[in-house]
Amino acid sequence: MRDFQLDHQAYGTVELVQFSGSLDMDSFPRLETQLNAFFQQGRYAILIDCSDLDYIGSAGMGALIGFAKLAREKGGDLKLINVPESTLKTIKSLGFTKVLQVHNDKGTALASFHAD
Amino acid sequence: MAETNTGISVGRTNGDVHVRVAGRGTFQNGQPLRRYALDMINQGVRQFVVDLGPCEGMDSTFLGVLAGIGLQLREPATRGHLCLANVSPRNLESLQTLGLDRLFKLAPATGAAPAVIPWQWLPDPTSSQFRASDTKKDAANVMLEAHDNLIRADNRNQTKFKDLTTILRARTDKDADKKTS
Numbered sequence: 001m002r003d004f005q006l007d008h009q010a011y012g013t014v015e016l017v018q019f020s021g022s023l024d025m026d027s028f029p030r031l032e033t034q035l036n037a038f039f040q041q042g043r044y045a046i047l048i049d050c051s052d053l054d055y056i057g058s059a060g061m062g063a064l065i066g067f068a069k070l071a072r073e074k075g076g077d078l079k080l081i082n083v084p085e086s087t088l089k090t091i092k093s094l095g096f097t098k099v100l101q102v103h104n105d106k107g108t109a110l111a112s113f114h115a116d
Numbered sequence: 117m118a119e120t121n122t123g124i125s126v127g128r129t130n131g132d133v134h135v136r137v138a139g140r141g142t143f144q145n146g147q148p149l150r151r152y153a154l155d156m157i158n159q160g161v162r163q164f165v166v167d168l169g170p171c172e173g174m175d176s177t178f179l180g181v182l183a184g185i186g187l188q189l190r191e192p193a194t195r196g197h198l199c200l201a202n203v204s205p206r207n208l209e210s211l212q213t214l215g216l217d218r219l220f221k222l223a224p225a226t227g228a229a230p231a232v233i234p235w236q237w238l239p240d241p242t243s244s245q246f247r248a249s250d251t252k253k254d255a256a257n258v259m260l261e262a263h264d265n266l267i268r269a270d271n272r273n274q275t276k277f278k279d280l281t282t283i284l285r286a287r288t289d290k291d292a293d294k295k296t297s
Contacts, residue, residue: 065280093256095256098283
């Protein structure tokens with residue numbers, strides 16, 4: 001099982017966050033810390049690249065939903081790209097796509113922050 | 117049974133139910149465990165032993181399923197116990213984070229469970245034998261119930277899971293409305 005790793009890069013007003021490994025109960029506090037740091041800096045446009053994500057647990061999904069709602073309240077959003085098929089099925093079946101926008105590629109996703 | 121396999125296996129000895137979690141305990145394999153445990157409780161089983169020795173980790177839904185079984189066994193009409201065995205430091209931390217270490221008995225590490233247990237695998241909801249639509253509805257319901265259990269077990273979990281339970285409740289209410297209309 002790979003350890004959770006997190007990296008980020010700014011694309012204008014959007015923070016692109018890259019996950020790798022497993023986002024579970026042990027690792028999601030690290031994500032929370034990073035997202036709270038962005039919010040404290042007034043950066044509420046967050047794009048999360050899940051292409052290297054092995055696993056996401058329900059607590060991880062819950063955390064993403066919470067941050068997406070908070071970001072929207074502040075005029076931003078939290079969106080996902082490159083979501084693995086199995087995770088995407090789960091997100092859709094649980095009705096989470098109402099809160100979490102999912103895009104197929106980085107360009108479209110980045111542009112969507114400015115179109116909203 | 118090969119130790120390399122992952123999933124939930126169960127067996128009965130002397131009226132007790134033994135559960136072994138190999139690999140991850142997830143919101144997917146929590147569904148059949150919940151069903152099996154409720155069935156066993158209805159049949160009069162009062163002692164559950166869950167072996168977490170081969171368990172790599174548990175998500176909050178799986179922990180909520182265990183909490184639901186533990187809470188049901190604590191009911192005055194039931195008066196049973198759920199005991200967790202071979203809890204790794206990582207899994208203990210997950211239990212403590214959600215305040216569940218006070219709900220279950222924690223047995224000291226005993227190594228492998230007795231070989232005489234006639235283990236059988238619980239079905240895997242991700243396999244083709246499950247109808248996709250049933251699994252989807254079940255997943256939302258079980259996930260909601262599991263997180264409600266976590267909140268019942270420790271009120272501090274309310275803040276942690278407020279957003280998740282709100283969206284799941286909206287989803288399950290919508291499904292219920294569809295059924296009645």
